[in-house]
Amino acid sequence: MSLLEKLNSIDYWTHFVAVGLFGLGLLGFLIRRNALVVLMCLELMLNAVNLVLVELSLKTGTSEGIILVVFVITVAAAEVAVGLAIILNLYRLKKTVDIGVFKNLTR
Amino acid sequence: MEAFDYILSISKVVLILVGVIQVVPIMIYVERKVAALIQDRPGPNRVGPLGLFQPIADAVKFLFKEDPIPLNTNRFLYTLAPFLSLLPACLVIAALPIADKAILFGREIYIQITDLDVSLIYILAIGSLGVYGILFGGWASNNKYSLIGSLRSASQMVSYELPLGLAVVGTVMVYGTFSLREMVLQQEGTFLGFLPNWGIFYQPLGFLVFLVASFAETNRLPFDLPETEAELVAGFHTEYGSMKFATFFMAEYMNLATMAGLMTVMYFGGWHLPWVKDSQLLEWLGSQNLLCIVQIITYIVKVAFFLFLYVLIRWTLPRFRFDQLMELSWGSLIPLGLINILLSAVIMYFTGGKV
Amino acid sequence: MKEAAFAFFSLFTLLTAAGVVLSRGVVYSAFNLVLSLFGLAILYLLWGASFISMIQILIYAGAIVVLFVFVVMLLNLEKPQDIAPPWIRGILTGVSVWGLCFILLRVFSRSFGEMPSVEPQKASVRMISQLLFSQYLWPFEILTVFLLALIVGIYMLARPERETPHESP
Numbered sequence: 093m094s095l096l097e098k099l100n101s102i103d104y105w106t107h108f109v110a111v112g113l114f115g116l117g118l119l120g121f122l123i124r125r126n127a128l129v130v131l132m133c134l135e136l137m138l139n140a141v142n143l144v145l146v147e148l149s150l151k152t153g154t155s156e157g158i159i160l161v162v163f164v165i166t167v168a169a170a171e172v173a174v175g176l177a178i179i180l181n182l183y184r185l186k187k188t189v190d191i192g193v194f195k196n197l198t199r
Numbered sequence: 200m201e202a203f204d205y206i207l208s209i210s211k212v213v214l215i216l217v218g219v220i221q222v223v224p225i226m227i228y229v230e231r232k233v234a235a236l237i238q239d240r241p242g243p244n245r246v247g248p249l250g251l252f253q254p255i256a257d258a259v260k261f262l263f264k265e266d267p268i269p270l271n272t273n274r275f276l277y278t279l280a281p282f283l284s285l286l287p288a289c290l291v292i293a294a295l296p297i298a299d300k301a302i303l304f305g306r307e308i309y310i311q312i313t314d315l316d317v318s319l320i321y322i323l324a325i326g327s328l329g330v331y332g333i334l335f336g337g338w339a340s341n342n343k344y345s346l347i348g349s350l351r352s353a354s355q356m357v358s359y360e361l362p363l364g365l366a367v368v369g370t371v372m373v374y375g376t377f378s379l380r381e382m383v384l385q386q387e388g389t390f391l392g393f394l395p396n397w398g399i400f401y402q403p404l405g406f407l408v409f410l411v412a413s414f415a416e417t418n419r420l421p422f423d424l425p426e427t428e429a430e431l432v433a434g435f436h437t438e439y440g441s442m443k444f445a446t447f448f449m450a451e452y453m454n455l456a457t458m459a460g461l462m463t464v465m466y467f468g469g470w471h472l473p474w475v476k477d478s479q480l481l482e483w484l485g486s487q488n489l490l491c492i493v494q495i496i497t498y499i500v501k502v503a504f505f506l507f508l509y510v511l512i513r514w515t516l517p518r519f520r521f522d523q524l525m526e527l528s529w530g531s532l533i534p535l536g537l538i539n540i541l542l543s544a545v546i547m548y549f550t551g552g553k554v
Numbered sequence: 555m556k557e558a559a560f561a562f563f564s565l566f567t568l569l570t571a572a573g574v575v576l577s578r579g580v581v582y583s584a585f586n587l588v589l590s591l592f593g594l595a596i597l598y599l600l601w602g603a604s605f606i607s608m609i610q611i612l613i614y615a616g617a618i619v620v621l622f623v624f625v626v627m628l629l630n631l632e633k634p635q636d637i638a639p640p641w642i643r644g645i646l647t648g649v650s651v652w653g654l655c656f657i658l659l660r661v662f663s664r665s666f667g668e669m670p671s672v673e674p675q676k677a678s679v680r681m682i683s684q685l686l687f688s689q690y691l692w693p694f695e696i697l698t699v700f701l702l703a704l705i706v707g708i709y710m711l712a713r714p715e716r717e718t719p720h721e722s723p
Binding site for chain 1: 560561564567572575580583584587590591594597598601602605606609610613617618621622628629647648651652654659662682685686690697712
């Protein structure tokens with residue numbers, strides 16, 4: 093199957109989008125130094141996984157994947173709340189959100 | 200789908216949207232007149248008979264005013280923000296069922312732009328996007344008062360979405376569907392023999408929570424902390440002038456219309472006349488299209504009642520303090536919403552499905 | 555028509571996701587994140603998974619990113635404090651990440667390629683909730699306890715610092 097034919101089928105297209113999203117999230121997670129942007133990139137990666145889960149769930153005609161997505165979204169909301177609280181505390185400590193500064197956690 | 204269907208649905212979108220936008224000038228006039236009545240002064244009375252052309256004069260004034268952009272601002276977000284708050288307000292209208300159906304050109308046409316199977320969550324979800332206009336607008340203005348206003352708005356919106364959602368859960372439990380159209384269809388006839396079969400009699404507590412939370416969601420007095428003119432100049436729209444300010448204004452009134460429409464649909468029987476069944480009405484009137492017109496008028500009257508309630512409360516109640524606002528949401532409304540869900544579940548368990 | 559919409563919104567999602575990573579200002583990152591999540595929600599809607607699409611908008615775009623923007627504005631970071639990594643390290647990271655992604659794509663097409671393709675089904679709210687409250691009841695209950703623990707944890711993190719008590723002589 094040539095690449096063009098592959099891109100014509102919706103399944104392949106979805107995997108392409110999901111992997112691209114995951115890659116962008118991972119890239120941002122590794123190269124960005126701002127703690128807030130790092131958290132956002134984490135969200136991008138979670139969403140890439142959600143995309144594959146929803147697609148598989150619809151493809152196989154079961155609802156299991158969608159239930160997993162509901163759980164993932166709940167945990168992601170929780171994770172963001174905790175992460176932002178930690179970032180706020182770190183900002184109180186050092187007046188910056190650059191993660192390079194927090195190599196050692198002593199005052 | 201044929202081309203005719205596309206034309207039909209596009210004209211439906213345009214007609215309903217244009218119809219709902221008429222709320223804005225009417226509300227401007229009503230608000231000024233009621234304020235004048237309450238404060239014992241004549242109100243607008245110069246432009247046209249009884250000052251009826253005042254909204255037109257206002258619109259002309261907004262259009263021709265200078266449109267300043269403050270220095271050192273983020274121009275892109277500053278310009279985008281008003282439209283970010285208007286867009287969700289327009290999108291939300293797509294899910295409101297205004298009347299049942301008309302028969303035109305030999306086919307049934309539902310007087311609702313689209314009936315999603317999750318239209319209730321659709322309204323809540325898209326409505327919650329309106330906060331971005333306020334947030335980015337306040338931030339891009341590069342003004343401390345605006346920033347404080349938009350920060351207040353963010354925490355207020357997030358806090359009051361919870362009671363709004365909890366109140367809605369009770370209704371969904373009673374009717375067993377997320378589709379607003381089906382909800383209205385189930386509210387026909389009488390309840391216990393002498394009451395109209397409306398949602399408010401099944402969910403009185405839920406309605407109370409929803410009403411209060413909807414005031415906060417639309418940033419109306421007594422919850423207009425994001426734009427308190429006594430503390431923050433004008434809050435998030437301090438730096439906005441001309442048509443950009445008017446766009447914020449339009450978004451606010453359209454949100455009001457949506458909330459009033461949602462309350463009508465969920466708690467006050469939507470397009471149904473009280474006590475009367477649609478089939479009886481159809482016999483008396485004799486034609487489906489006539490019935491449809493009666494339904495539209497009923498719906499508009501109900502929505503107008505809620506809009507008037509909003510105006511009345513705005514000019515009679517004083518503003519809350521910010522800590523009181525948070526206390527009200529987390530301390531009273533959320534527990535009340537949870538109690539409402541629990542009570543509904545218990546009653547539904549004993550009566551076997553119906554409250 | 556549907557394919558075109560699908561292609562448009564997947565490109566939109568990817569481009570705005572790139573915007574999250576590459577924007578200099580944090581506010582622009584947050585703005586792009588909203589657009590990206592919204593694009594994903596529209597993709598779900600195009601598939602007919604309307605419930606999950608609305609949940610995505612309600613929770614991700616309506617609540618989580620609002621929290622992000624709230625914190626960004628609360629901290630009010632004046633200058634972009636982001637320091638780009640040394641560019642050799644940047645290139646190495648990029649190459650390894652995209653290599654990993656290529657492998658992932660191959661794995662996907664290998665393992666999902668031979669799956670019997672059923673006619674795509676609409677996942678109705680009723681179906682999802684029935685499964686959630688019967689077969690997946692225990693995970694659901696554990697999640698609620700988890701959220702309770704989370705509220706306590708965030709309170710401990712965010713409470714105002716207690717003033718040091720006076721030492722008795």
